[in-house]
Amino acid sequence: MPSEKELLALCLRWLEHPGLIHPFDKAMLIESLKAKLYPPSRPWVGLTEEERKDIREWQSIQDELGPVWAPMMLYLYMAIEAKLKEKNT
Helix, strand or coil, X not given: CCCHHHXXXXXXXXXXXXXXXXXXXXXXXXXXXXXXXXXXXXXXXCXXXXXXXXXXXXXHHHHHHCHHHHHHHHHHHHXXXXXXXXXXX
């Protein structure tokens, strides 16, 4: 796969001289650009049963402490989001 700089140079050459670019280069350029613009999607990775159990434990602690501890839920949501981002990047 060509580097981004090589792709840009090929695009520029194609735009400046559309009749001079080799058909193979044109096809390679199109496929390379598609690969850069539309990478294949990955399957979503969810939480494990152990991670879900940890969340339920946080929820039960917050329920016991009452609404005064509602900010704890914000930390819970942030932890869930961070774990999912970690697993899906």
